[in-house]
Amino acid sequence: MPSSHDWINKPLGVVEAMFAQSNSNPEWEAKVLEYFKGQLKEKESHSWVPSLNDVPLHYLKPNSLVKFRCLVQDMFDPEFYMGVYETVDPSTKANVLRCGKYKDVTECGVDLNSRNTVTAERQTFYCVPIPGESPWAKESYGCSSQARVVPSTSYVPSRQKRSYEEDDDMDTQPQKQREPHTEPHGNGDSKRQETEAPSSQTTAPSDCSSHLDLNFPLPGERGPACLVKVYEGLDSFKLNDTLEIYGILSVNPVLTVLGEEKDPSLLLLNPTESMETPEEQRAHDPPASLVPRLHMLYARPLQHNNPLLPSAPTEDQSAFVSSFLVEMASVRAELLAYLTHVLLGDGLAAEYLLLHLISNVYTRRDVLPLGKFTLNLSGCPLNSYTERLYQIVQQLVPCSYRLSMSLHTMNSMRLVPKKDYVANRLVSGALQLARNTSLFLDETQLEQGQLDSSGVRNITALGNLISWQKVDYDFSYHQMEFPCNINVLVTSEGRSLLPSDCQVPLQPQVTPPNMEEYLTTIHMAQFTSQINKFRVYLSLARTLDYSISDEVTKAVEDDFVDMRKDDPQSVTAEDLHRMLVVARLLSLSLGQTTLSRDGWMRAKHIDMLRRSRTEQQKSLNGNEP
């Protein structure tokens, strides 16, 4: 690739050149941002930037530009740093001004008493990879990257723990990369191997992470966590935002050394240092080799993390949408057929599952979230059916997590994030999820027994999540409410103990003798291209606008009054709430952006079918409330 890519390899050089030109005119900061933004706007240029998500840390050059797709897990206190400092040039012995922005460490001999020192403010965010990101999304992101990764020369693969073959692999891999133009970009296979490398790499440190908790929301997550230093627009970021961050990677080992060093005699005289507990130091200054620092130059909020969709809201996106809208109805039909198979031939449940998958909290009216559609699939067959079902859902959505609601997990797992005042950080919980994550609650795993107090708290938190789409983070002296937007799917045998917007009892039409095999065959029968279409469809349908005309409003009102006339007990305000959501989702699923009379009738119809089914179930079971 041409050498003009200095802005990727040596971004600090660009920054410093601009600083030198500026003559301390403060406008240079804006110019730097402008420059990088401009570079990244260029076609495809952002795909040349290596991503921390795909490339293992030791392959990345320190102080180069990297990107990171992540969730803001915690926000630390703002810190003051030397924006500009004065130092003595060792060769000329003259005082020079240096820029301290986008750096962790100053060069030697800082004159602390200089009048030219400018103190500036920045904030640190603790970022983790998007929790529950599906493997296919990760892989697809990795493949689309065209970054040329040159391993740093200092990297020596550790030989002790690896078998010979693996070693070989590790050694040849970088060499392959070093050769210019081996056409590595499109080569998915070699990429795959490489993306596997980090996983084996990161498990090693995570083994010793007992003393260093990387604080991932979900158990069993991997990948780098990152301390992102944010310089501009601090107020525009919120906790749990998903971002794609472009920034300068800093892994200076000094960062670690400073943290480790402790001289008790110094502590006595300078209590400023003793203020931080060891826990706090560990949380805020972890070794840079495990948690790299990233100095943010540019951040793009991610509306979704589906790699198959154009990510930026540009012209190509609208073109993409309009071209896909034509296909919408046919893809829907195929997807419905697929889901029907998966749900053992139950078409109605498939329809509802489809609606659930495209639901989205689109707005809030005072405390009421609108658009949420929590589905309770009751009557699920036992024995690993739900597990397979989750795997299929996982294949379709970019972000998902299956919470097996066994007594043990409910009693022991931390769902709600909690502030740890000793370490001064927010300890994550499984409900700290990115927007539009599919949360799969498997209630079939629940057995009889006693919930302890943390279990009760967890169940309450799940109930709050479903009813209000919010999670009350525990700040020990008070609770703080964080709104969220999570699609919750509950699978259960009978009616779920959690509230839900809509319950569908599953009525299997087929009873395959071997469930595993049945589901695997269905899954295998789909081509990747087909599955990809489904993925695009589900992400896209969610983003469409929607409205109701006055005329249809009137019709809906009339309808409601009529229904109530016949039997006021049967239809309540809650039912109307639900039917309005169903109608909305039904229209969107067909690519229609306004509610038509037909759409309303259809919504009414399927809701009636569903209700008659639940009634049936009730009379069957008798004692169910």
Place this chain on the structure above:
Amino acid sequence: MRQPIGRSENWQCGVRTTTPSMPPLTSTGLEVDMSSPLMYGTPSSRVEGTPRSGVGGTPARQRPDLGSIRKAPQVDLHSEPPSADGAVASEQALGQKLVIWGTDVNVGTCKEKFQRFLQRFIDPASNEDENAGLDLNEPLYMQKLEEISVVGEPVLNVNCSHVQSFDADLYRQLISYPQEVIPTFDMAVNELFFERFPDSILEHQIQVRPYNALKTRNMRSLNPEDIDQMITISGMVIRTSQLIPEMQEAFFQCQVCAFFTRVEVDRGRIAEPAVCRNCNTIHSLALIHNRSAFSDKQMIKVQESPDDMPAGQTPHTTIVYAHNDLVDKVQPGDRINITGIYRAVPMRENPRQSNVKSVYKTHIDVIHFRKTDEKRLHGLDEDSDQKLFTEERVQILKELASKPDVYDRLSSALAPSIYEHEDIKKGILLQLFGGTRKDFSQTGRGNFRAEVNILLCGDPGTSKSQLLQYVFNLVPRGQYTSGKGSSAVGLTAYVMKDPETKQLVLQTGALVLSDNGICCIDEFDKMSDSTRSVLHEVMEQQTLSIAKAGIICQLNARTSVLAAANPVESQWNPKKTTIENIQLPHTLLSRFDLIFLMLDPQDEAYDRRLAHHLVALYYQSEEQIEEEFLDMAVLKDYIAYARTYINPRLNEEASQALIEAYVDMRKIGSGRGMVSAYPRQLESLIRLAEAHAKVRFSDKVETIDVEEAKRLHREALKQSATDPRTGFVDISILTTGMSATARKRKEEVARALKKMIQSKGKTPAMKYQQLFDDLRGQSEAAITKDMFEEALRALADEDYLTVTGKTVRLL
């Protein structure tokens, strides 16, 4: 460097002409006097030979909160920063023009100004609790000085807003150069004090503690420009460290000749003297710990209070150092206002390393703490967190209040997503405003409850929880609990052993936390009896008595309770009374001012409006909604303003109207032999009327307020206290748990049973089932087993019979 304690003239102002290279000034008196601001201060404060009780006689005390004495020479305003000797020279020449280096503070003028402020400042409109008992038309701070002379606590708290209103320039200097200005203030106040009270003896010289600097109110808005300035922020204490003894002055003694010298600790470092100045031995000086001077220091972590945080971000924390007597003044969990100096310290350089982290550590050296919630445990004054309203805001609120339909406007702005239930919303609105607090403790009746309690009961799915959630989000001190998940302990308070200090600590629960707020309790019916029983005291006496683990106390819990309950049979049974439907003890029910039923009204017009409302909810854009309704923020401010500033009182007509209303209510029942109103209902009416007057921003409760209170109360009664058998409103359903007709029937059944048994003649024992069947056969009305058992119990109470197992014996 430090002078030995007691040499007052040396330390007071923190201005020094010395540079680090100069030897400590221990014996050269002339130079000291040169640098002392007293040279150009008032001549009255001459030092030599004053007795113990003068300025000179009283020991000065170090102020580590202002940092170590900085190298801050005074310089001529227009000359270059000169060397130390030059400064001395120019001082003598130019007198008044001198300022402290790096600032525009002239010590003499500053002192004069402050003394003038102390002598003249009057604030007739003051309503701060600190000033209670002072004559507001006399100079405020002179009275405080008098107080100091009596009490002997040498601390003078100064409200910065007073300084600002008196002399804006002085205020600016105070904010910008606290480190220089506060010592000057100290000096000024001591001169003034000892001039006025020459005989008083204080522990140490008076220290000025400014508070309420208006510069910054929010931790989030601190930025590099605030460094070394005086700021006030609010927050909550989350952690306090143990006491740190910090060396202020090191004491060195020569091992050879026993000559000693003192070295002041400068920014955590001691410049150890290498040579003994007496005997010139090299490296002979040793640090003597127990003769060095230490000061107390404590590290406190403060977190942003949840109220002033933008949504979706985590709270910030700041480190605060407390010194000397401010140590251990606050505990974790306290909400405080801190006034202090904001500091940024570069990360210590490490000689072994060429590169350093380019980050500063920041902290606040605290000068003054003010707890914002300290009055919760004692005192009975109004809300202490004085919410500041800007002029324009107040104007907007007043404009709104002057509209004739403000009551309806506000009630419709309440939870717009919930349809209709106008009266319930109105009730909740009045609850949000609350009545006027009355204190009759002098006459022995204690406080009267001002808070309105409301119970909502009704079918599941009638958005009761949603209403509760809304209220919880609306009020600043709201708590939301569910009856299912809370225990008595969680509601009241519990005693916990602090893991660090091993002390017993009282942790407060939801009811105490929502003091002056609203406690929303969902699923009230699911609460265990023991939990519910703690509510009895809270809901009438507004206090909470605790006696556990050696802690016996009474906490204030002036909270309004908004509860929601579901009927026992999941669906409301219109044939039953409220009590029967929700199965709550009537003792508790009678403590609710208003009990509303949230039922599905079943008529077509309502359905149509409901449908319209819901559909609109789903597709109207944000802007349209905002046009239609009042902003939630305005509503919040409106309520906060009314609660703080409006205290309506009953006028003559209104009292008459209330009396009439009460008499009327009593009359309704008396005709049928029932009591339809109790004094508690009268109190409810008064509270509601007062709340309604608050809604109008009116200082008087007038007849219209009483009318509305009556109407609302009647509506609520009509809904909840109607006897389903007769259709009459019967308050005894709520007060005794049983309607009068039901009681009458019970008596009738018992009489019939007795008669039947008597008619059977002398049979000492009877079969239970047999008797039941007989009674059923005899009576025209259907008799249920419950009724039969109740009758048996009634007869047993009369000692007429006993029931043992399946047999009934006559006595």
